[in-house]
Structures are given as C-alpha cells and as structure tokens.
Amino acid sequence: MGESIVGWALRVSGAELSSVLPRRWAHSKGVARRAVGLEQILGGDFGLLVASAALHDVGYAPRLAETGFHPLDGARFLRDVHGADERLVRLVANHSFALLEAEERGLRAVLEAEFPLLDDQRLVDALVYCDMTTTPDGQVNTVDSRLAEITGRYGSDSVVGRFIRRASPEILAAVGRVEAALAAQPR
Template sequence: MNEVTVDWSRRVAEAELADALPRRWSHSQGVAARAAEIGRILGKDAYLLTASAVLHDVGYAPRLAATGFHPLDGARFLRDGHGADERLARLVANHSFALLEAEERGLREELASEFPLLEEPLLVDALVYCDMTTTPDGDRTTAQDRVAEIRSRYGDDSVVGRFIRRAAPEIFASVERVEAALTAQPR
C-alpha cells in the first residue's frame, strides 16, 4: 500500500458516495483524516489504514447495496469490481466489529467465510478508532458520544441498535488501545 492506493481509494469512495450520500461522504473523509493523523503507530500499514478509512462505508452506495449490509456489500464491490488488495477488502468487511452486526442480520457465516478478520489487532483497532471518533458529518467526537448518536439515530430495538449495544464495550476497548499506542509513540 502506498499513496497511489490511497488516491485510488479516495476516487472510488468519492465516485460512489459524494453525490448519492453526501453526509456519508463527509463522514468517510473525516475518518480518513483521522487515519492520516494516527498512521504513525502503524508504520508501513499507515496507507492501508487511510485507504480502508475512506472506503469503509462505500457499501452504503445505493447501487452497491445488494444485501443491505454495507460492510459486506462494500468489500464485495472492492474485491469483485476492482480486484482490491485482500487486506483492504477484509478491513472494510470487518470494520467496527461488523461480525456482530452480521450476526444480527443472519450474515455472520457469509461475512466470516468470504472476508476473515485480519489477525492484526492494532490495525483493526485503528480503523475502529477512526470510525468511532468521527461524527456523521466528519467532525471529531468521543467514542461514547458516537455510540450514543448511533443508538439515537437507529433506535435501540433496530438491528443496528442491538448491534451497537453489543459492540460498545469492544469499541471502547479498541479506542483505549489506540490512545495508549498514540501516547507511547512519539510524534
């Protein structure tokens, strides 16, 4: 992964989201900005983090929404439509504890078999951190406020509401691990 991949990722995400879902595009840009800020903790994988950050919600694009589960739809689009790097597709597929939401939707086996979770904990945590500390409009927030916003927007009894309640402890733990890594890593 390098700057070329990040540029390609931005172009793909913008083409799919900017006109169709401008608020989702703002969020994706904000998540990518966070990724660029914290990439130093990942060394050579900093570009992979930024590329996955800008693409993490591409599956929301109306023309890509085959299953209605954006992590799976987005990862399939990247893999099948673009021959994207396997690690990139796996990060998009599994961002922010997507396996838990996939379970709520009856898609856990499908997601896990097609896009196994990467065994790179800091990279996975870093994408959670970037996503869950960025508002829908692309601004910074705390993970606690982001989870509360998601619950309020979708309602506790919705699929997303049930998922986010289950995922919240894991989200908060990921954010704490990334913050500890940032504190330990000099600027």
C-alpha cells in the first residue's frame, strides 16, 4: 500500500520548510497536530484536513515564492508539481480567509479563478481553527492571542495587519463554530 496523504503532506512540507524556515515548519507541524484533535467532527475528511494543515504554509518556502503570497504560491506548487488532490489544493489556497488578504494584494481575482472556495464549510472552518489556535512555534494558543500576535509581528498598517483586522470577525466565527461542534460531541 502507498504512502498516506498525511505522510505525504508531512514529507513534502518538511522538505520545503524544515531547513530554510524551521519556525514555519514548527508552526505547520503544530497546526497538523491540532487537526488530529478534530477527527470526531470530520469523519472521512479527517486525513484531508491533517494534510492541508501540514501544507497550509508551504508557499512560504523561498524557492516557491513566485507571487509573494504564500497561499497562492503553495497551492500552485501542490497542483503543478505534485498533482495534489483538488480539495487539498483549494484548502491550502484559501486557508484562514486568504481571499481577503489576496484582495489587499490585488490578487483576489487570480486566487478565485484558479482555486475556488470549497463548499464544505466544516473543512474550511476546521483549517481556520487549527491555524488560528497555533502559535508560530507550534504550540496551542487562543484565537485572540494568535490574532494579536499576527498584528504585532506584521504591524497594524501592513498588508497582513489590514487583512487580519478585516478577517478577524470571520476567523472568530469559524473558530466558534468548531468549538461548538467539539462541545457537542459525546465525551
């Protein structure tokens, strides 16, 4: 039997990030670990979530940075070089409300045309939850702390700062939906 999608994703992400961006690699591994905790609410899509969590920031790898917008660069790499699953590629391209940041960068039409949003809100929300509750070092964090950390790191007037300010209500809503789904699970 071949390599699992999760094993493949971790291998690809590690190959691209571990030596050149070790902190980004730590974050990606932490986001993937966070995804493991969502198996009970995702069922059959669990492996897809963990794989997309491991790969969501692969576009930060310097050798992949064509546009400088990591969701688009990462999705193109996964599609064009690896022929990755379409849903996985679309999750990576659109993770954590990337369309809003793409708009700030003048890339929204490009992102929407190449990688339309998934219709499965559970998966979209789950990836937002995993990313936005994991520190840059891969530790579990609150969404409020994560949003503050991102704003502090990039500055409130930067492209990323403006994006986070615009996306915060959507991010908080997505995290809230996942937390509600987890709370509704039998213990």
